[in-house]
Amino acid sequence: MKTKGAVLWEVGGEWSVEEIEVGDPREHEVTVELAASGLCHSDEHLVTGGTPVELPVIGGHEGAGVVTKVGPGVTSLQEGDHVVTAFIPACGQCPPCSDGHQNLCDLGAGLLTGQSISDGSFRIQARGQNVIPMCLLGTFSPYITVHEASVVKIDPDIPLEVAALVGCGVTTGWGSATRVADVRPGETVVIMGAGGVGMNAVQGAAAAGAKQVVVIDPVASKRERSMQFGATHTFASAAEATAALVDLTLGRMAHKVIITVGDIQGENVQEALTMTAKGGRAVVTGMGSAANVDVKLSLFELTLLQKDLQGAIFGGANPRAEIPALLSLYQGGQLNLDDLVTTKYKLEEINQGYQDMRDGRNIRGMITYSDADR
Numbered sequence: 001m002k003t004k005g006a007v008l009w010e011v012g013g014e015w016s017v018e019e020i021e022v023g024d025p026r027e028h029e030v031t032v033e034l035a036a037s038g039l040c041h042s043d044e045h046l047v048t049g050g051t052p053v054e055l056p057v058i059g060g061h062e063g064a065g066v067v068t069k070v071g072p073g074v075t076s077l078q079e080g081d082h083v084v085t086a087f088i089p090a091c092g093q094c095p096p097c098s099d100g101h102q103n104l105c106d107l108g109a110g111l112l113t114g115q116s117i118s119d120g121s122f123r124i125q126a127r128g129q130n131v132i133p134m135c136l137l138g139t140f141s142p143y144i145t146v147h148e149a150s151v152v153k154i155d156p157d158i159p160l161e162v163a164a165l166v167g168c169g170v171t172t173g174w175g176s177a178t179r180v181a182d183v184r185p186g187e188t189v190v191i192m193g194a195g196g197v198g199m200n201a202v203q204g205a206a207a208a209g210a211k212q213v214v215v216i217d218p219v220a221s222k223r224e225r226s227m228q229f230g231a232t233h234t235f236a237s238a239a240e241a242t243a244a245l246v247d248l249t250l251g252r253m254a255h256k257v258i259i260t261v262g263d264i265q266g267e268n269v270q271e272a273l274t275m276t277a278k279g280g281r282a283v284v285t286g287m288g289s290a291a292n293v294d295v296k297l298s299l300f301e302l303t304l305l306q307k308d309l310q311g312a313i314f315g316g317a318n319p320r321a322e323i324p325a326l327l328s329l330y331q332g333g334q335l336n337l338d339d340l341v342t343t344k345y346k347l348e349e350i351n352q353g354y355q356d357m358r359d360g361r362n363i364r365g366m367i368t369y370s371d372a373d374r
């Protein structure tokens, strides 16, 4: 079918909203009419070239919508089902999936190849060329045709615009705190970077019972908003937070530090480890340039203070279980999704949305689709 999509043709370029062709579902695939797509910082890494991918690429990996077509062999979904996209597919059968680590599903290896899971071919074309959909999704288009492993069925009572957030940022942030950092009641937790991901690490840390939730963000409005999501203290820089933590923890420092800055640098890792207590854990969720291999840290402290430095993808969560669970928490009033979206954009306004993110204006920007986009 012909529709519109936001395509990136060159590193450093703008998203070009133009006509694209989205193919019909093949074996084990469905077509989904999306209601919304979040503007995650991970798509910005495509623009900067920090995440290397062949171009052209259609961005977007945080969406929700309604299944409109079902391909042969699909067993888990039918037309009319409401779904959230999972930015890592969960096949349910590979060693990590069957061991309860769907966020590490072996299908993740093909995320940036654009080759469909079912037969290795491409579902999207623009200007007569194959286009790589970000994370095998490409939610910067009102229609996606994806493998059933890449979507999770949800309760149709949940507004789709709210549900979209759980496709990446919410689950990633929440799980970084509750699962990967394994925050326990009474702990002191530091979140570096209170954006679309970090704000949900704040919510996760607070829900897990952290006594002190310390937020670091250079943007004043993010610091203010983080108090609404459970922060107890906020600082503009790691240096300020480090000095204050000495008092706040009687010199012991934070049990857990979670890095969710938009464009992570090597020095952020050392900053996090300096704020981490003896026997504590620093979690690296933020991403930077794939080419950046410069991290300096005190191996002396790492070893002798037995600190734990841990990477995290998709918040260590099993999307099939966690996405419905988080939406159920939302329905119960225990997870704030309503205040995460700062600004809604039309697809045509996507470059403004990313400019607002760069300028620190959004917790999460979100594209909402209307018939005009289709």
Ligand SMILES: NC(=O)c1ccc[n+]([C@@H]2O[C@H](COP(=O)([O-])OP(=O)(O)OC[C@H]3O[C@@H](n4cnc5c(N)ncnc54)[C@H](O)[C@@H]3O)[C@@H](O)[C@H]2O)c1
Pocket (backbone or CB within 6 Å): 039, 040, 041, 042, 043, 045, 168, 169, 172, 192, 193, 194, 195, 196, 197, 198, 216, 217, 218, 219, 222, 238, 260, 261, 262, 263, 264, 268, 284, 285, 286, 287, 288, 312, 313, 314, 315, 357, 360, 362, 363, 364
């Ligand atoms: N590991 C994963 O599975 C995963 C999933 C999604 C996103 N990400 C990554 O997480 C990061 C955050 O994504 P996002 O969508 O929340 O981005 P965002 O731009 O919404 O938020 C980043 C925040 O970091 C703040 N910041 C910038 N420099 C800082 C510093 N030195 N100290 C403290 N705060 C700083 C910014 O002001 C902003 O509020 C990105 O790198 C993204 O690619 C990782």
Ligand SMILES: [Zn+2]
Pocket (backbone or CB within 6 Å): 040, 041, 042, 061, 062, 087, 168, 169
């Ligand atoms: Zn994301």
Ligand SMILES: [Zn+2]
Pocket (backbone or CB within 6 Å): 089, 090, 091, 092, 093, 094, 095, 096, 097, 098, 102, 104, 105, 106, 107
């Ligand atoms: Zn798997």
